Each structure stands twice: as structure tokens, then as C-alpha cells.
Amino acid sequence: MSKGIIKKVAGPLVIAEGMRDANMFDVVRVSNQRLIGEIIEMHGDEASIQVYEETSGLGPGEPVESTEAPLSVELGPGLITSIYDGIQRPLDDIMKVCGTNLKRGVEVPSLKRNLKWNFVPTVKAGDHVENGDIIGTVQETIVVNHKIMVPYGMSGTVKEIKAGEFTVEDVVAVITTEQGDKELTMMQKWPVRRGRPYLKKLPPEMPLVTGQRVVDTFFPIAKGGVAAVPGPFGSGKTVIQHQLAKWAEADIVVYIGCGERGNEMTDVLNEFPELKDPKTGQSLMERTVLIANTSDMPVAAREASIYTGITIAEYFRDMGYSVALMADSTSRWAEALREMSGRLEEMPGEEGYPAYLGSRLAQFYERAGHVISLGKDKREGALSVIGAVSPPGGDISEPVSQATLRIVKVFWGLDSSLAYKRHFPAINWLTSYSLYLDNMEKWFNEKVAPDWMTGRQKMMSLLQDEAELEEIVKMVGMDALSAGDRLKMEAARSIREDFLHQNSFHEVDTYSSLKKQYLLMKLVVAYYEQGVDALEKGANIQDLVKLDVREKIGRFKYVLEENLDEEYKAVLEQLAKEISNITGKEDF
Structure with missing residues (x-):
């Protein structure tokens, strides 16, 4: 294990020396308070670490320890209805430990270790399984049937399979592989900065029906498509995202409040449990994962929250579900990139944003798609991403909006003048567009009406x-x-x-x-x-x-x-x- 000591502290950026054996993007524990951080740059034996917690009081000479694993999320039963911070720490469990104010260095597992889930096997001993195959199911909520899949990179014969009540750490199956027997639990880990693999990407020919007339008729988004909602403050970005979360034809909703105002996230947390899901009559939270990363939380965690959210969304897509991911807002995420870039003393690009802003946005949005998942049953899943952009002063000629528009195919341009006239949704029909229309013309003409x-x-x-x-x-x-x-x-x-x-x-x-x-x-x-x-x-x-x-x-x-x-x-x-x-x- 690579161990070093702190050389310099600059806000959320900590530089540690003696880290020659560490790797890029390793998660590290900083100081005796064991603050969580991630290596984002290496120079010789010096590592630049972005710390996901408040760094006040840290000083040179304190220890730094690498976990030798990249920032990963825990995937398994218990994700639905959870409320996490930007690095998948469950806020309800943290509150039990340290009250309403987050304390530093709190170590709480992402998935509850004491909860037992009823595991129903779908394979039997002697069956051959490959990565992505479903070995059993767990009824996680009334709405969501959680499918337990063979982790990526593993294939072999089922030696033993159990049924009954288990925690996420209990062994539910043993698989004989070429490397020997492997024990499987209901939980797997996945590094957040790497997209989850799939068999094949399908063309976007089917709309994600939202029930909002201006969207479905004029500027539809495809299942597995990407859309941007840029607009000035008060033009209704959050309202539109709430409407889409409520009504879009998605089995699972992942809502990322990235650098949002605390009171807006409070509204979401209060509203979602009370909202009735129109499809099932149950609470909307029964198919929702919330990531709450408010603007007063450390900047570095804001940068991670987007990746945490999309990795969880990809996991449900792999089960064959249609997932809608709402990111509110990518502008605050880009501001976090800019702040970290400035502290790393990198050469700034346009308006101070790092030169790699466009490629980072593309890496995020390109993880959407309508795909055939790994596994013998060739499940079809879709991940649609809707990102809000908050350009300063509503000027969409700024770098984040422009870089986003080069990537996405649907642009819902919000107009504050429409919002002031009480016209909602305040989507301007003259500036907005959808580039999926030609692909989906056949679907609309066949399924709805020929004209x-x-x-x-x-x-x-x-x-x-x-x-x-x-x-x-x-x-x-x-x-x-x-x-x-x-x-x-x-x-x-x-x-x-x-x-x-x-x-x-x-x-x-x-x-x-x-x-x-x-x-x-x-x-x-x-x-x-x-x-x-x-x-x-x-x-x-x-x-x-x-x-x-x-x-x-x-x-x-x-x-x-x-x-x-x-x-x-x-x-x-x-x-x-x-x-x-x-x-x-x-x-x-």
C-alpha cells in the first residue's frame, strides 16, 4: 500500500509526496481524520489529490494512504429510494451517526449491511453462466425487481446457488471458473469513471414519451437520447426536470442535484416521496435514486457526483430497464472542474474553463444510449440523459452551453420572457430543436397516426x-x-x-x-x-x-x-x- 505525507494544502487540493507507487484516480485517505480523496495528477513521487471533504485544519507532514482502488460505487439491492451525496455516502445513515451536519471523515457503507433481501435464484447448479447473465432476483420495492447479474469478466459453471434471505455481503452463489471457484454476493463494485460495457448500441428510433406536449410533439427526445435544457435563473429548468422525472416513460429515475441550492434539493426530497407514480399508484421514490450534492458541499465531490449518478443509471440499464437521468446542473459541475483546474495551475481555456471541458462533457453524455446488454438473454435497456445548463445571465454563447450543444441532439431553449408571461413549460419554440425527428418519424406515423x-x-x-x-x-x-x-x-x-x-x-x-x-x-x-x-x-x-x-x-x-x-x-x-x-x- 502506497503511503506518503502531505506537502501542501490549497483548498480542496492536497499535494502529497512519497506516493510513487500510487496510480492515477486511486482513492486515498488523507490525514489522521481519514478524509476521502482521489489522485488527479502525478509528478514523480508527488500526487495531487482532490479531497471530497472540507480540508481546513490540515497541514504538511500528515499521513496520506492510498487504497489502491479507483473511486467506485457499490451496486446492489438498496439503491432505490436512497439519498446519497456526491460520492455515494447515504445521507440518512450519516445523519444517524453525526446529526444534521456532515462531519469529516465519516465512513459509512453505501449499501446497508444489516438489511436482508429475499433472493430468488433463476439458475440452477450445473448451468453455464457468462458476464451479464441473471442468476437471481430481489423484489427491491413494489415497483422494482432487482436483477442480480454475474459481474463483468467472469464466466463459468454454477457450482452452488442458494435461496432465501441474505444481506448484500452474504454469498448467494459459487461459480467454477478457469481461475478456480468464485463466490458471488448480491453486491458488485464498479469504477465511476469507466462506462459499463454492453453488447451493442441500437439506433435512436423510439421516443421517450414524456406527456409534455411541447416536448413530445415539437422536440421529442429518443429513448437512450441526450437533451440539454439551458436557461437563465427562474425560467423553469428544475420544474421541467421534475415533470420529466414524474411522467417520462422510464422505469427508473436517477436525479442528480449537482451544486444546486439547498432549498431546491429540499423541495425534491419532500416532493418525490409524496408524488404518486401515475403508472403504479405508488410513491415516485419507489423507483428513484437521488444524489444530493448541494452548492455548499465541497467542490471536488460535485465533480464526482455526475459520474456516481450515471454509473448507478448504467447498472439499472444493464438489467433491461429504461432509465432517465436528470443532471441539474452541469454548469455547476463545470465550475467545479474550473476551480480544480485553477488550483492545479493548468493553462486555462476559454473563460477560465479547462481546455478539456468539451471532452469531459462528451465522456459524460456519450454514456447514454439504447443498448443490448451483456448476457445470453440479450436484454434491451435504455439510458436517457437530460442535463440542465445554467449559463450566467442566460447567455448560451458561453463555453459550457456551446460545448454541450455540440454533443446533444435535443435543445430545449428556455426563455425567461415566456416564464414571466406565465407560459410554462417556458420552452422557446423558435430556438429549440430535436435532431431525432427524422429517425422517429416512422415510429410516430405508425404508432400514433399516419399524419x-x-x-x-x-x-x-x-x-x-x-x-x-x-x-x-x-x-x-x-x-x-x-x-x-x-x-x-x-x-x-x-x-x-x-x-x-x-x-x-x-x-x-x-x-x-x-x-x-x-x-x-x-x-x-x-x-x-x-x-x-x-x-x-x-x-x-x-x-x-x-x-x-x-x-x-x-x-x-x-x-x-x-x-x-x-x-x-x-x-x-x-x-x-x-x-x-x-x-x-x-x-x-
């Missing part, structure tokens, strides 16, 4: 036309517009206020199924197209603007799922009747 993409395109065109007409209206007023342009403006207003605006606190409108989105889209487009016909037949634009049916179209989003078809027919009939009334009046 889904056509309807979407019509609505987008109306919104773009409205933006151009707005300039004319600002200069010369609404009266200068032709009747056709006035109708375009009214149809675009319907799209904005009836379709894009969604009330997350309304029990029906908070989630909109694809069928409801399609029917509402059809109604809005029908109003415009029938209005154009009516104008050609000599109808008055004022009459078209004041149609009573527009109120019904606007309220369609509050219709219950079971009444959709009936209500849709009724609204369509009323629209046709009212349009024929005004065209008939003009003709008369």
Missing part, C-alpha cells in the same frame, strides 16, 4: 409565420394585416395558448397522452384550414375570431382520456356548424 408529422409541420409553420408577422404588427398595427394573415395570427395564438401551454398543477393537464396531443393538434389545424376555406367563400375575419367553438378547442386539453373520441367528434361537428353558419350568413 402526425404533417400536423406537426403545419403547426410549426404557423408559429414561424406568426413570428414574422409580429414584426409588421409592431410597426404598423394589427389592422394593416390581410384577413388571411389575421387568421394565421389567431391560429398561432391557439397553438401557443391551447397546445403549448400546459399546467403542471392541473390533475388532468399535467400529463397529455400522445392520442390527446394528436387530437388537439387536429382540432387546432382544422380551425385554421376551415377558416381559410371560409375566407375564400367571403366570410368575415371578425366572425372567425369570435367563434364560440374556440373556447371548446382550448378546453379540450382538460378532457379525461376515456371521453377523448366523443368530445373530439362533438367539437369538430360544432366547428363545421359554426363555420357554415358564418359563410352562409355572408352569402345571404
